[in-house]
Amino acid sequence: MIFKFAFREIYRNWNINLFFVLNLSLGLIGFLTVDSFKTTLQKYISENSKRILSADLAVSARREITKDELQNVRNIIGNDVSESQIFDFFAMISTPSGSKLVLVKAIDQSYPFYGEIELESGPVISEKTPNKTIFTAPKAWVYPELKYQLNLKRGEKFRLGNIEFILDDFVIKDSSQTFRLTSLAPRVFIDRSLLNKTGLIKYGSTFTQSYLFKIKDDKNISEKISQIYSLNKDPAFRIETPASAGEDSSRQLDYLSDFLSLVALVALVLSALGTAYLYRLYLSQHIKEIAIYRSLGLQQDSLFKIYFCQIFLLGILSLIPTVIGVNLLLPVLSQFIEQLTSLNLNPLVSGKSVLITYVLAFISSCLITLPYLLKLNQLKPARLFSEETFSPELKIDNPLVFVPALVVLYFLSVWQSHSLYFGSIFFGALVGLSLIISLISFGFLQSLSKIPKKMAWYFRIALKSLSRRKNQSWAVFLAIAIGSLLINLLPQMKTSLKNDFAVENQTKLPSIFLFDIQDDQIEDLKNELIKNNIPLLNVSPLVRSRLLKVNDQNYERAIEPQNFKTREEESAARSRNRGVNLSYREVLTDTEKIISGVSIDKKYDPNSSELPLASLEKRFAERMNLKLGDVLSFDIQGVEIKAKVASVRQVRWNSFRPNFFILLQDGVLNEAPKTFIAVLPQLDENIKSLVLSNLNRQFPNVSALDVRRTVEEVLQVSEKMSWSLELMAALALATGYVVLFSIIQTQVQTRRWELNMYKILGAHFFELRWVLIFEFTLISFVASLCGAFLSLFLSAILMYEMFGIQLTITWLPILSTVIFISVTSALIAIWCSRQVVREKPLVLLQGS
């Protein structure tokens, strides 16, 4: 009986249920799209993880791995293994066309154990490929960017350190670099045995040494890893498995997915708003029938079961347009991702994703509709009798009934963003902004009660309708304002970033960033540059060290949790498992400022009994859970040095000047083994090219990063990333439109009596039309303007918090959004009212 009643309720009220399904499905499309994308990505990673790592196990360190460490590994993993050694490091490649920073990968014959390197001329290099060409002569395989950046062709020569290499082929596909969004430097593959001859790896050079293992019997690998870690305790010694390599490689995409999920969540919230409105209306229209059912003997709990069953069925029905919508949206999203990563994932909708989406749909529908269903307990069927007037009212007196829905939203925010921090901020922002928008909407609606008497009657009726139907008006206002806010947020942030870089470019952004400068090269370098009147700026020492203890507690390696882990946990684990770079300055630069604690400018007196002082960068301190007063112990080449945290700094990293997470007082590290980093000021392109070539010739171990080109690449990548975010934002706005359409359509239908009464009293149909057009256009205009201005406010906060820069307002997106939304609302009002406006008022007199 329950199922039959529920099914009948749905198909006999198909029009309002259709809107319900449409609203729900729009909210679910974004969620299911992103979930399907993430599921496909995870599946790809898991199927290709060995190819990504190129091994069953890899150990690495940003220093030379000691013989003892290597022997420990060999003892534990056994004899039945194949082994390969790799060096990764930055270097400058030099050609007649110029010089460029590259990432050199020095490999041996057995690389890669898994996966392959596809070359442009056809060969596919794998473990079993015999006579790999780069091992037969000083040859190299390079990434294709160098074709355009340095005008390189196959067979041409280039210099890397002390050796001239022949460009053997271009790499068109590298299975270990599947998710490359952007890299500071294109890869160059060379024979590892030539490394010493290049002279590129010197003391202090930035490199990573890795040993890859192909293990025949890879059972109990986790146990073996634990044993290795227990022997090799230095946190800088890393072990990677295919699973962790896969995770690492997709991290940038994972972050993007997290943000996409949050935007999709906004669409879900908007659809929930529309769904709640529609369901409230539906129940209000059917409350008399519910009273009849009760008078006929239907139990209260049977009524609940019928309506829950109805929601269950509507949830299933909503999956149909959802899956259709996802299959249309997924290819578009993956096209955007392909532009970013060159990876064609071909994401598909999986049954598991559909099931999760359905459960979410059902739970959220129940939470939204439950407060209204509970009101049915207060229904008095006795009011059906003749002397009573049956005027049903479904007002929610206690807003606390919506708290469970908010709790679910909070958990969804944290789950989807994989971050307690971002999830909480997102939730807080959404709730906070909704409250602000609600206050503004009620204030605006209240102000409409003062209607100018000289206004045409239909405009006055429209204003009265808005101000006296506050709940309906509020729902429209909120939906439009949130959609407008979202759609304006990204353009504001993008423009501000671009402008900031542009401003910096013209004034303070350096043209070249130099690193791996040896101690004994500094003066020669300065002298060489002075010949061309180029100063060497912000020369900063870099001292490699290991963090041994914090407040005399050993600083242990962090093991990432295997199950659900937040991005903060991942980031903290990565930070802990690295070495730390220390530096010192006489004074702070203009790109950093102390936000708490005291200055460490005073030179340290080694005779003092006080500990030297340290200054930490703000986010680094938060990640590492360090605070003022903590005593840090560092190991610098076997020498232990302690320092006390005296201040926390905020650093403008987008200035591209040398900056460090940890600064010590001048006078503490001056005698420590170190390299230097520095920058060159703004230079003309021609001069820059010459300078790079000269530097590379005279100082082949010094690496140089073209800052302007890097900034351009980063901006290009962020532009591409923003396409996918804008796609989701457009979906959220579309959901807002559907909510608007649903509300206008249902309002027009419920106001038929009123509209026909105006006709009986003598109104023309075009005047009636103006009532509706003016009403909905006005509220959409004000709501979209409100959302757009709030987006400026939110953008300003985000730009400052995330990048430390001021917002640059761009008015075009705001103007175009407001106009577009207002015009579309007017068109929707015209469309929805076309039938009712032309209806004969006789219909009313006949009592239908």
Add this chain to the structure above:
Amino acid sequence: MSLEINALSKHFFQGETKIDVLHDLNVLVKSAEIVAILGQSGSGKSTLLSLIAGLEKPNSGKIIIDDVNIVPLSERQVTQFRANSLSLVFQQYHLISHLTAIENVSLPLEILRTSDAELRAEALLKDLGLGHRLHHFPNQLSGGECQRVAIARALVTNPKVLLADEPSGNLDIDTGEKVMETFLNLVRKHKTTTVIVTHNENLARKCQRSFRLKAGQLIEINW
């Protein structure tokens, strides 16, 4: 199936003012008897009906239907009792707008999970001359037809007691008379104990007994 009301009282509060609607009301309606209750607007007729139907609780007194005092029963018990033993006909018909005539009539049987609900509904509608309107919706029926559907819905479960609230109140005189004639014939045929609240004295005279509700009390009318 008899209906006995003993010392029934019901009052409401409007602000701090207590309004006695029914005061120590007593009546016995014998099995298969048809009685009419007349009274002015606001005299408490609807309140009396809603108390008998178990849709409200009295402040004191008993309502005994078929030897069962329904006053102390729980909400769940009284709802079940209403489904099994009692039916209502409203002045405004109160048909479900998105159900056809036959579906409206079979609804009480579906609530009781009766298997041949539609067959019985169809038979009763045909008895009431609506065999050609089985699959029409309420907005496609005339007032008289709607009221006949409402009557069929009330009778389809063979209730022990039937309560009718101004059943001809929304109909014109001629239609009302025809419908009420049909109605009375059917309740007599089914031997249903019937209480009709009405303003219509002609209709009241056709019932076996009539009462006037005044000052919270029922006074029998001798025509």
